[in-house]
Amino acid sequence: MRNIIFLLLILFIFTKMGFTHKINNFAYREGNQIKGEAYFADGSPCIKCKVEVYNEKGIKIxxxxxxxKGKYNFTINEKGSLRIKVIGGEGHLAEYKLEGLKEEKKEKKEIIKPEVSKVSQNEKLIPTLKLTDEEMKLAIKETVDEAVKExxxxxxxxxxxxxxxxKKDMDKVRLHDIIGGIGYILGIWGIIVILNFRKKAKL
Amino acid sequence: MHISEGVLSPPVLLAGGILSFIGLVFGLKNLKTEKIPEIAVLSSTFFVASLIHIPIGPTSAHLVLNGIIGLLLGWSAFPAIFLGLLLQALLFQFGGFTTLGVNTFAMAFPPVVLGYIFKKFLHKNKYFLTFSVSFLAGFLSIIFSAILIGTALYFTEKSFLPVIIALLSAHFPIAIIEGFITGFVVAYLLKVKPEVVI
Structure with missing residues (x-):
């Protein structure tokens, strides 16, 4: 018995060195581009893994x-939510749900090109912009948006x-989880012992 | 050797669940109160062993140590491994809750059967025989577990041989390492504390 505990302790020391094969997957949007990264529980990248992207209806797109480096990126026009699956083989799979963008009511009105109108009074060509207030606002908003993004x-x-x-750090296996897990296991078996003894006492 | 959530189809999951349930019932029925502390320790050993990752070649695999558990515990290996897997899924998201049945069966069934066969050959005074038999139990447990996992994956990936070959080649070094661990531990335990093994 003491030897098993000893073995357990040795294993314990080793645990700091390596972790299993669980894959983590994380992605974000950048305009139309989607960038993501897949890595194993110890932070090492998932190299040349297959990435599958599904849309809201569950169709592979x-x-x-x-x-x-375990990174992937692709351009996509889909605005809805996406499910990105990374398949590591041997039954390892990680799924990440990317929220859809809010449908902006962007009825892009074609900004009317400045029309050149003749002003008869001066008989000169004065270019005037014929823009309604709304169009003006939209044009300004777009320019500002772009500038801010940049x-x-x-x-x-x-x-x-x-x-x-x-996120990578959080996905790592933590020592307190390991200790907690061992505690749970011993505790659950302890409860089973109690139940067993009760049964025997009743007999 | 943990199959993640969403890889397998429902019939496979259900089959795995039923088989594991039978194993669990058997294991809990045959439970001896005196054996429980040992089961608990081995259960935690299994829980921790999966975190030990051995990089060999392009891939790396982790220890499973199910051979030892099967040899020492017999049918009680089912509850021991089930509990270890449950907590791994809960705390580290290794494997998953739906695949718990399949994973438990794949990891517990081979060592239970092998333990049953090989236990007769364990002898206190025959160190070499005990060592080699335990080595075989540890080695074959991993190989058969890999084959069972490959079989479960076959129903979804539809390519049996490549998956099996990939799994076996990744786990072959692990199987050898586990064979040695099992051999040393069991032979040693038999010498200093035979009642644990028998």
Whole structure:
């Protein structure tokens, strides 16, 4: 008995060195592009794994492979939610649900090109923009949106990387989980012992 | 050797669940109160063993140690392994709840059968025989478990041989390592504490 406990302790020390084959999968949108990463529980990348993308109706719309760093990206026009499956073979699979974008009511009105109208009074050609207020607002909004996106890109990139690192860290097997698990196992068997003794006492 | 959620089709899951349930009932029926502390320790050993990852070649596999459990516990290996898998699914998301039945059966059934066959050959005074028999039990448990997992995957992946070959080649080194571990541990236990083994 003591030897089994000893063995268990040795195994315990080893656990810091390696982990199993569970795959983690994480993806985010960047405009029409979807970027993602698949990695094993110890943080090592899932190299050349098959990636399958399903739309809301469950129809497979895309298939690709991860690269050497376990990353994948693809462009897609689908605005709805997506399910991204990474298949590691040997029965390993990780699924990530990417929320759909909110349907923006973007009836893109073609911005009317400035029409050149003749002003008779001065007999000169003065270009005037014939834009209604609404069209003006839309045009401004678009320009500002683009500029803001461009301006915050370095920062968002950094935050995304940080999030990814944090997620990887969270997915790692933690020592307290291992200890907790052993505690649960011993506790459950302890309960079984109690129940068994009760049964015997009744007989 | 954990099959994840969403890989297998419902009939396979159901079949695995039923077979494991039968094994569990058998295991709990034959439970001896004196054996329970041992079962608990081996159950936690199994739980931790799966975290030990041995990188060999392009792939890496983890220890399972089901051979030892089968040899020492017999039918009680079912509840021991089931509990280990349940907590792995719960705490680490290894495997999954729906695949619990299939995984339990694939990992518990071969060692139980092998343990039943090989236990007769264990002898306190014959170290070499005990060692080799235990080695075989540990080795074959992994091989047969890999074959069972491959069979379960066959129903969804539809390519039997490539999957089996991939699984076996990944687990062959592990099987040898486990054979040695099983051999040493069982032979040693038989020498110093024979009542644990028999």
């Amino acid at each position: 895309l298939e690709t492979l991860t690269d050497e 301006a915050i890109k370095p920062e968002t990139e950094g935050i995304k990387n940080l999030l990814m690192e944090m």
